[in-house]
Amino acid sequence: MPSPGRGRSVFKPITGAAAATAAGVLLLSGCTSSGPADSQPTSAISAGASHAPTTVTVWTFNHLPNEVAAFKATLGQLHAKYPWLTVKFVPNKDDAAYAKAVAAGDPPDVFISSAPDNVAKFCYNGTVADLKPYLSSAGVDTAKTFPAATLVYTRYQDKQCALPLLTDAFALYYNKKMFAEAGITKPPRTLAELTAAAKKLTKKNPDGSIKTFGFVPRSDFNANRYIFTGVQSGTDFYGKDGKTTFADDAKWQQLLKWDRELIDYYGASNVQKFVGRYQPHADDASNPLLTGAAAMEFDGEWHVGEIATLKKDFDYGVVPMPVLDAQGTGYGAGNTLGTVAYLSAGSKHKQEAFFALQQLTTDTTFLNQLADTVYNIPSTFAALKAWDKASDPHWKPFVDLFQNSGSYYKTLTPAGVEDMDTWRAFLLEYEQGKVKDAASGLSGVGKKIDDLNAQSGQ
Known part of the structure; x- marks a missing residue:
């Protein structure tokens, strides 16, 4: 998630005005979905099976030329390997744009977000599909595939709401x-x-x-x-x-x-x-x-x-x-969070969309190429093992931190990014001397966030 021209501004969590906009859109739209259609199976497609030609749409927040090129190259290889699958790739889409598409009843089949703050919200209100049945059918053991830190920010209650696609450590x-x-x-x-x-x-x-x-x-x-x-x-x-x-x-x-x-x-x-x-x-x-x-x-x-x-x-x-x-x-642990990829509950091609999603989030070559492109950490055990930067003295501390059992990101709630927005506003007021008493201030902001969560359904 690097600098201008490299991608850091794209990968870091939505903050400030962008966060407020996203939160406002999500609240106004409710971001609800009719959920999975009964006629759609929740089993995964076998990689070796023949299949009717299908086109699925993938939206991502990425927009820098090198990032878009990395995605297009991999999706092109995916089509060459599985000619029946065509992916319409649309870059430069954020959580607010996704919420609007869902509210309009026309979501992309797959959406890749820059941060996990809205995972619980999207899961709670039925915007995204639970991936557990597809993962089980495809034989993907999440505990053996993804480091534990990524599962903290891609799950809500007993649902696998998203899959990690690269990660960040601090x-x-x-x-x-x-x-x-x-x-x-x-x-x-x-x-x-x-x-x-x-x-x-x-x-x-x-x-x-x-x-x-x-x-x-x-x-x-x-x-x-x-x-x-x-x-x-x-x-x-x-x-x-x-x-x-x-x-x-x-x-x-x-x-x-x-x-x-x-x-x-x-x-x-x-x-x-x-x-x-x-x-x-x-x-x-x-x-x-x-x-x-x-x-x-x-x-x-x-x-x-x-x-x-x-x-x-x-x-x-x-x-x-x-x-x-x-x-x-x-000491040795830290915050870990990253990009997440969703399967839309309103997708008309869930099986095919999950197939594409699975390739993007588990293919070692793609993950390592993308990690090198945007300066992030690969998000599967296999990709980490194969990554040539894992032992570099500057990268190794982040890889170790990512795999440290004490590393995590805060619990996600149906309030989405709004709890962090409220917390950050309080911190700044305290740091600027506008909050004189830390104890009463902490109590007040805690109640405000608890009320926010209660109103959101927690």
Whole structure:
């Protein structure tokens, strides 16, 4: 999910105005479907069986030329291997466009989304088909095919709502030269160590302004929002009762305290200037890690590909994101989420569409070619084993994190992306000093999200 021309902006989860638009469309349309037609079997097509010519439509969020070319090449090979199957490929479609098509009664057969936040919503309201019967019929054992982290964000309750198509992991990047100059011999493993390192690495100009920030934690910068979803603090976003844990788990307050103290160290206005200046350049040559404006940065694996393209001689390291001190045993795990592929419940060719979906999400050659194209991580065990970058010192930390049993993404709900939008709005208000008391603020936003989920059907 890399920079302009490479795909990072395409692969990262829908955020900001785009998220609000998608959420609004989904709420207005209800995104409901009539569900599977009774006349349509839920068994998979045998690869060796003859079949009547069929055309299925595949929509994807991807739109950059190299990504589109990778898909078209694979779909062309699929047609050459199975001449009866023709795929109409339509790029540059997001969740909002998909919701509109479903509401209009004319969805694509397969839809590939940039993020999993709406998996539970689409599953709950019948927009997408449960893939379990097809997978069982095709002999695909999901537990043996896909790493456990991907199954967390492609399932809702007892349904397999989607399949993973590449994945993302998030870790800490650091400038090795700056570490050596500051006398820091090893990367931080806890958030307290991260703060200490950040202060040592901070440099000021003669006029007192900040030349180099050690680490900027504000949640609206780059991928930082994923520091605040639970893994790094050893907390669960939702408890076993389905309710938020913000009011009950003291570690949320500890996480917010760490965040605000580091922001206050730099000064809120300085952090605001940093975010305003560098947020538009998170993925290009003006990225603060690459220019020396920051010594450390939290980012996804696609940044490895960006650095190789933009500044290949840059000397840097990648390690898991530090965790709260009391949760030190959780070091090594992190957030993992990625692209998901759905089978529309309203598809008129479910068997054929699932056949195409299965090829795209399990074909090792395609997955590795696409991973190399968009700088992502392959999403099957077989593809990971065959991937030539798996042992690269910059890529390996992400692969290890992806396969770490403690890595996960927060529980998905029928509210879709709206729970994260609400949480992120609260975080920013807290970081800007608009929320004075963390405990009451956490309790309030927790209730707001619980109410949102209740209204959505959870």
